[in-house]
Amino acid sequence: MIEIDQLSFDYRTFSKEPGLKGALRDIFHRQYQAVPALKNLNLTIQDGEIVGLIGPNGAGKTTLTKLLTGIIQPSRGRVTVAGIAPGSRQKQLLRQIGVMFGQKSQLSWNLPAADTLNMLAAIYQLEPDRYQQRLQELCAMLDISEIIKLPVRKLSLGQRIRCELACSLIHEPRYLFLDEPTIGLDLLTQEKIYDFLKDENRLHQTTIILTSHNVRDLEALAQRLLILSKGELIFDDKLSKLPLQIKQADAYCLKYWIGDRADVREEVIHDPGQLFAKMEEFRPEQIISLSKTGVSVEDVILKIYQREKERQLQE
Numbered sequence: 618m619i620e621i622d623q624l625s626f627d628y629r630t631f632s633k634e635p636g637l638k639g640a641l642r643d644i645f646h647r648q649y650q651a652v653p654a655l656k657n658l659n660l661t662i663q664d665g666e667i668v669g670l671i672g673p674n675g676a677g678k679t680t681l682t683k684l685l686t687g688i689i690q691p692s693r694g695r696v697t698v699a700g701i702a703p704g705s706r707q708k709q710l711l712r713q714i715g716v717m718f719g720q721k722s723q724l725s726w727n728l729p730a731a732d733t734l735n736m737l738a739a740i741y742q743l744e745p746d747r748y749q750q751r752l753q754e755l756c757a758m759l760d761i762s763e764i765i766k767l768p769v770r771k772l773s774l775g776q777r778i779r780c781e782l783a784c785s786l787i788h789e790p791r792y793l794f795l796d797e798p799t800i801g802l803d804l805l806t807q808e809k810i811y812d813f814l815k816d817e818n819r820l821h822q823t824t825i826i827l828t829s830h831n832v833r834d835l836e837a838l839a840q841r842l843l844i845l846s847k848g849e850l851i852f853d854d855k856l857s858k859l860p861l862q863i864k865q866a867d868a869y870c871l872k873y874w875i876g877d878r879a880d881v882r883e884e885v886i887h888d889p890g891q892l893f894a895k896m897e898e899f900r901p902e903q904i905i906s907l908s909k910t911g912v913s914v915e916d917v918i919l920k921i922y923q924r925e926k927e928r929q930l931q932e
C-alpha cells in the first residue's frame with residue numbers, strides 16, 4: 618500500500634543576477650526562494666491498483682514520482698510505500714520498485730538489452746533459475762526474444778520501449794512507476810503495451826502508477842485517475858466520475874428511414890440501453906448510419922485544467 622499524509626515538497630532555488638557584477642553579488646548575498654511543488658497531499662493507493670496521474674506541465678507529477686521512489690525526501694509530511702519511507706533508500710523497498718521513463722533510457726546504446734538485463738539480475742541478486750524463468754516470461758509477453766540480442770541503437774522506438782519495460786520488471790517489483798511510457802509510439806504498439814501492462818497487473822497484482830499526458834493511456838489502463846494542479850490534488854476518482862458527466866457527453870446519432878425511403882429521420886440518444894431498444898424496432902436495412910459523438914475524456918480534462926487556471930488567476 619502507498620500512504621501519503623500531508624505531503625509537501627518545496628524546491629530551494631535562487632535567482633541569478635546577470636553579468637560579472639551580478640555573479641559576484643550572488644556569491645555573497647544569494648537570495649534563496651522556496652518553490653512549492655506539492656502542497657499537503659493526502660492519498661492512499663491500495664496494492665494491485667492501476668492509477669493514472671495527470672496534470673498540466675509543472676503540476677508536480679515528477680516531484681511526486683521522485684518522492685515515491687526515494688529520489689528526494691519530503692519537506693513536510695509523510696510518504697510510505699509498503700510501510701517503508703522511500704527516502705530511507707532501504708534495499709528491501711528498492712527491490713520492490715520498478716521505474717520506467719519513456720523519455721529516459723536505462724539501456725546502453727551500444728550493448729544488447731540482454732546485457733543490461735543480466736547486469737540488473739546481478740544488481741538485484743536474482744536467483745539464476747528465477748531470473749531465467751522471469752526473463753522467458755517477459756520475452757514471451759513483450760515479444761522481445763530476438764530483439765534483446767541486438768545492440769540497442771539498432772532498435773525502433775517501440776522495440777526499445779518493450780526492452781525498457783522488461784528491465785523495469787525483471788526483478789518482479791510490486792510497484793511500477795511509468796512516466797509517459799507510450800510517448801512517440803504508434804497506436805498499434807500502444808495497444809500492445811496496454812495489453813502487456815494489464816496482464817502484468819492481473820498476473821502479479823503489480824501496483825502501477827502511470828503518469829501520462831496521453832489520455833488514451835489513462836482510458837485504457839487507469840482504474841482511478843488523479844489530477845494534480847499546482848501541487849494540489851484536484852480530482853481523485855474513476856474516469857467515469859469526471860465532473861462533466863461523460864455519460865451525458867457521449868451521444869449516439871442514429872439515422873434511419875421509415876415508410877418509404879424518402880422519410881429519413883435522425884435521433885440523438887445518450888443512453889446505450891435506449892439505443893439498442895430503438896434499433897430493435899427496425900429492420901437492418903432501415904438503419905442508414907450510426908455514429909458516436911460528444912465530448913471526449915480529453916475534452917473534459919482540458920476543461921478541468923482551464924477551470925483550475927481561471928480559479929488560480931482569480932485568487
Ligand SMILES: Nc1ncnc2c1ncn2[C@@H]1O[C@H](COP(=O)(O)OP(=O)(O)OP(=O)(O)O)[C@@H](O)[C@H]1O
Pocket residue numbers: 628629630652653654672673674675676677678679680681
Ligand atoms: N530542480 C528543480 N528546482 C526548482 N524547481 C523545480 C525543480 N524541478 C521542478 N521544479 C518546479 O516544481 C514544480 C513542479 O514540477 P514537476 O517537474 O514536478 O512538474 P510536472 O507535473 O512533472 O511537469 P511536466 O508535465 O512538465 O513534466 C514546477 O513549478 C517546477 O518549476
